[in-house]
Each structure stands twice: as C-alpha cells, then as structure tokens.
Amino acid sequence: MAMKKQVRIGMVGYKFMGKAHSHAFRDIPFFFDTSVHPVMQAVAGRDEQGVKEAAEKMGWASYETDWRRLIEREDIDLIDIVTPNNTHAEIAIAAAKAGKHVICEKPLALTVEQSQLMLDAVNKTGVVHMICHNYRFAPAVQFAKKLIEQGCLGRIFHIRATFLQDWLMSPDFPLTWRLRKEVSGSGTLGDLGAHIIDLARFLVGEFSEVTGMKETFVKKRPLGEMDIRLKGRVEGDKWGEVNVDDASAFLARFENGALGIFEATRFSRGNRAGNRFEINGEKGSIRWDMENMNNLQVYLEEDEPGLQGFRTINCTEVEHPYAGAYWPAGHIIGYEHTFINLLAEMMNGIADGFSPAPNFADGVRNQEVLEAVERSAESGKWVQLSTITQPS
Known part of the structure; x- marks a missing residue:
C-alpha cells in the first residue's frame, strides 16, 4: 500500500481551541480515510514552559516560542491559528505569503478591512483556507x-x-x-x-x-x-x-x-x-x-x-x-467531533486543491454582518449590508 501524502501542521496557540484542534488532528485518521494524512509537527506559544507541556500532552512533535519561526520552517505545510482575535490577520497573511495553507479560528479578524486583506492574501498565493465555524459540522x-x-x-x-x-x-x-x-x-x-x-x-x-x-x-x-x-x-x-x-x-x-x-x-x-x-x-x-446536538x-x-x-x-x-x-x-x-468533521474536510481540500466552506470568503461575509450590527447599535437605524464597504 502506497503511503499517503502528509500535511505537516503548525499550530499557533494551545489553550481551549488548541486542545479541540489537537484532538481532531489526532483522530482524523482513525475515523476518516482522507486523501492526505495530518502530522502534528509543531505548536507555538509565547510561554515556553506552557507550550512545552502542551506539546507533550497533546501530541505535537516539537514547539516554538515565536509563531514567525513556525512559518519559516520548511517542514510545515499548514498553519492553524487558535490565538486571540487581534493576532489573526498578521499570522494568516504571513502564512499565506510563505505558501502555507491556513485555517483560522473565528471571527476571522477585528474588522471587515482586516478580513478582506486576509482573503486577498490567500487568494493571491492560492493556498487552501478555512475558518473554523465547527457547528456547521454537527x-x-x-x-x-x-x-x-x-x-x-x-x-x-x-x-x-x-x-x-x-x-x-x-x-x-x-x-x-x-x-x-x-x-x-x-x-x-x-x-x-x-x-x-x-x-x-x-x-x-x-x-x-x-x-x-x-x-x-x-x-x-x-x-x-x-x-x-x-x-x-x-x-x-x-x-x-x-x-x-x-x-x-x-x-x-x-x-x-x-x-x-x-x-x-x-x-x-x-x-x-x-x-x-x-x-x-x-x-x-x-x-x-x-x-x-x-x-x-x-x-x-x-x-x-x-x-x-x-x-x-x-x-x-x-x-x-x-x-x-x-x-x-x-x-x-459529541462537541469534539464537529472539529474532526471540519478538519477532515480541510485535509480533503488540501488534497484536491480547493478551499472547503466555510473559508475566508465566508469569514469576510460574517464580518460584514457583525460590522453592520455594530453600526446599527451605534446609530439606532437599519444598516444595509451593501453599505459595509471593502477595500478595493
């Protein structure tokens, strides 16, 4: 039997969502016959003791204390972003420019403008991308x-x-x-x-x-x-x-x-x-x-x-x-299986060269609705989605 192509994963962050994503990557091969095989290559976090312990407990082969180093590594194919929202755009754009596939926790960014820049980056480089709205996958x-x-x-x-x-x-x-x-x-x-x-x-x-x-x-x-x-x-x-x-x-x-x-x-x-x-x-x-569920x-x-x-x-x-x-x-x-289902779709997307929904385009559309609600709450008026402008 021929060995499956590997997708070597680098995850940025390691707490609540890091635990959910790590569990899913470990269980995908057990439940799904995906065309590519996920490999938990490295996890990154600022606290060396914390990220070291997380790597050992959750099954990551190595760790880094700087996410930039993770993106620089040639043995990483996919960057998984499970960090606070204000870091999503910088990490995702850097990963896309480095030719890495990207999956990002929700919401995609802080603003519509940021999310659009993220979508532009993955579209320009052609990497596979998803946003982690796991409840779709119950x-x-x-x-x-x-x-x-x-x-x-x-x-x-x-x-x-x-x-x-x-x-x-x-x-x-x-x-x-x-x-x-x-x-x-x-x-x-x-x-x-x-x-x-x-x-x-x-x-x-x-x-x-x-x-x-x-x-x-x-x-x-x-x-x-x-x-x-x-x-x-x-x-x-x-x-x-x-x-x-x-x-x-x-x-x-x-x-x-x-x-x-x-x-x-x-x-x-x-x-x-x-x-x-x-x-x-x-x-x-x-x-x-x-x-x-x-x-x-x-x-x-x-x-x-x-x-x-x-x-x-x-x-x-x-x-x-x-x-x-x-x-x-x-x-x-249970809850954890929604992540397995979602990330299994990500593996199939990487194998077939397309970005399964929900992807960064969905992230932008969701961000537009969020911003429209915020504008309405401030103005007390109805806000049309067509008025939520994107950068050219």
Missing part, C-alpha cells in the same frame, strides 16, 4: 441543510437563533482578553454571534439588512485571566474598564425575503452553551439545540392530520452526514 445541522436544499421546508420565512451563556455574570470575573475590544474586536457579538450568523448564512442565505442593540452590564472588572475551565483568575487589586458588549440582539432581513431574530449573551442564567435555532418554512420547520426536530405539514407535530430525529444513522464515520446508530457523538 451531523444534525448538515442534515438540516440537506432538508432545506431538497425543498422539504419550501420557501423559508423565519430563523430565530440564540447563543446564550452565563459564565460572565459574576462582577468579580476578571477582565480577560475576550472583554477587551483591542484584542477581541467585540464581546458576545463577535464571539457568540459570529457562530449563529454563520449558521444562518449556511442554512437560510445571505443577509440584506440588520438593526441591532448591545449592552454592557458590568462596566469595570478586576484584571486577570481565564483558565481552561473558563473560571477567572484575578491578579492583584487593579481594575479595568470593559469596552465590549455583554449582550447583543438584532433583527435581520435576508436576500430571499426571510426574517431573522438573533440574540447572543453571557448573562443568561442557567445557559452554559445555548446555541439554538428554529427555521420556519411554508412546508415545515426544523429546530436544533447544540446541547442536544445529535437531535434535529422536524415538522412537516404534509404529515397526516392527527399525526402532525415535531418529530425528533437522532442523526446517527449512516444516511446522516458524517454519522457513518463513527458508531452504530443511536451511539451519539
């Missing part, structure tokens, strides 16, 4: 897409989508990088809203206009950091100002005439990861909840009267997208 979400494309729901009228969390509600939780605009770009809007925006674009279509609002409930917080369990560590007695939103909500119109309602918050008590949507069409409706609720108007109602489909049959790669029907998969 089998139930992929099956929802299939039902919509097949016309089972008919014309789409509505989408309601939320991403609700509660980990930030204590006023003593520290001012981590996610709460600093210069690092994160925005608060819940860019962190959580980016995911439901991407799901809406994937399932319903492109946005045409939005009107939104946002709020910061706790204005000042003690300085500190997050740990791997999303619990804060306060450092000393210094405090700083929170300059991003704690909650955001917006209405939307889509190019196909559908209406959307979106909410993202970290102040929804009892919700750990309430990523949910409902889509209503002329022939039926679907519902999905990430905390029960294997299940898709489906209502079809053509069902016999008396038997009509939402049915729960456990999307673990071989007929469901990606499910056949894992266990027998009914043996559910």
Whole structure:
C-alpha cells in the first residue's frame, strides 16, 4: 500500500481551541480515510514552559516560542491559528505569503478591512483556507441543510437563533482578553454571534439588512485571566474598564425575503452553551439545540392530520452526514467531533486543491454582518449590508 501524502501542521496557540484542534488532528485518521494524512509537527506559544507541556500532552512533535519561526520552517505545510482575535490577520497573511495553507479560528479578524486583506492574501498565493465555524459540522445541522436544499421546508420565512451563556455574570470575573475590544474586536457579538450568523448564512442565505442593540452590564472588572475551565483568575487589586458588549440582539432581513431574530449573551442564567435555532418554512420547520446536538426536530405539514407535530430525529444513522464515520446508530457523538468533521474536510481540500466552506470568503461575509450590527447599535437605524464597504 502506497503511503499517503502528509500535511505537516503548525499550530499557533494551545489553550481551549488548541486542545479541540489537537484532538481532531489526532483522530482524523482513525475515523476518516482522507486523501492526505495530518502530522502534528509543531505548536507555538509565547510561554515556553506552557507550550512545552502542551506539546507533550497533546501530541505535537516539537514547539516554538515565536509563531514567525513556525512559518519559516520548511517542514510545515499548514498553519492553524487558535490565538486571540487581534493576532489573526498578521499570522494568516504571513502564512499565506510563505505558501502555507491556513485555517483560522473565528471571527476571522477585528474588522471587515482586516478580513478582506486576509482573503486577498490567500487568494493571491492560492493556498487552501478555512475558518473554523465547527457547528456547521454537527451531523444534525448538515442534515438540516440537506432538508432545506431538497425543498422539504419550501420557501423559508423565519430563523430565530440564540447563543446564550452565563459564565460572565459574576462582577468579580476578571477582565480577560475576550472583554477587551483591542484584542477581541467585540464581546458576545463577535464571539457568540459570529457562530449563529454563520449558521444562518449556511442554512437560510445571505443577509440584506440588520438593526441591532448591545449592552454592557458590568462596566469595570478586576484584571486577570481565564483558565481552561473558563473560571477567572484575578491578579492583584487593579481594575479595568470593559469596552465590549455583554449582550447583543438584532433583527435581520435576508436576500430571499426571510426574517431573522438573533440574540447572543453571557448573562443568561442557567445557559452554559445555548446555541439554538428554529427555521420556519411554508412546508415545515426544523429546530436544533447544540446541547442536544445529535437531535434535529422536524415538522412537516404534509404529515397526516392527527399525526402532525415535531418529530425528533437522532442523526446517527449512516444516511446522516458524517454519522457513518463513527458508531452504530443511536451511539451519539459529541462537541469534539464537529472539529474532526471540519478538519477532515480541510485535509480533503488540501488534497484536491480547493478551499472547503466555510473559508475566508465566508469569514469576510460574517464580518460584514457583525460590522453592520455594530453600526446599527451605534446609530439606532437599519444598516444595509451593501453599505459595509471593502477595500478595493
């Protein structure tokens, strides 16, 4: 048997998302017969002790303390960016110029302009690129897409989508990088809203206009950091100002005439990861909840009267997208498998020379929606997506 071509990976960052991506790279060959084989070549991080320990624990062959060195290495084919948002553009553009394929965590950048520069860079060099919106790759979400494309729901009228969390509600939780605009770009809007925006674009279509609002409930917080369990560590007695939103909500119109309602918050008590949507069409409706990610609720108007109602489909049959790669029907998969599915598509894209969706073009479109919502929240008016300009 001929050996498969290797894709040697260099990952920048190694904490929460680094752990998720590392696990996925390790498991791809176990579940998927991709045309190329991922090799965990090196991981980069500024804290030498921390990155060394992460490399040993997660299975990376080597480590670097400077991401630039990672890009310079000739034994790296793909750069995986799992760092804070303000670093994405510089790393991705440098990687593309060096001829490396690139996958980047969301949101793609801090601004539309930055994201467009990233897209221009990968297009110019022809490298394969993706953005890591992993929720697209839950089998139930992929099956929802299939039902919509097949016309089972008919014309789409509505989408309601939320991403609700509660980990930030204590006023003593520290001012981590996610709460600093210069690092994160925005608060819940860019962190959580980016995911439901991407799901809406994937399932319903492109946005045409939005009107939104946002709020910061706790204005000042003690300085500190997050740990791997999303619990804060306060450092000393210094405090700083929170300059991003704690909650955001917006209405939307889509190019196909559908209406959307979106909410993202970290102040929804009892919700750990309430990523949910409902889509209503002329022939039926679907519902999905990430905390029960294997299940898709489906209502079809053509069902016999008396038997009509939402049915729960456990999307673990071989007929469901990606499910056949894992266990027998009914043996559910979890959050980590969404990353395996996504990165398996990245491997196939590298093998075949194309950039699977969602890629940097999707990242730019998502960034345009985020920026439109921010403009609307500031002006109190509807903002059309066509007014969100890109550099020439």
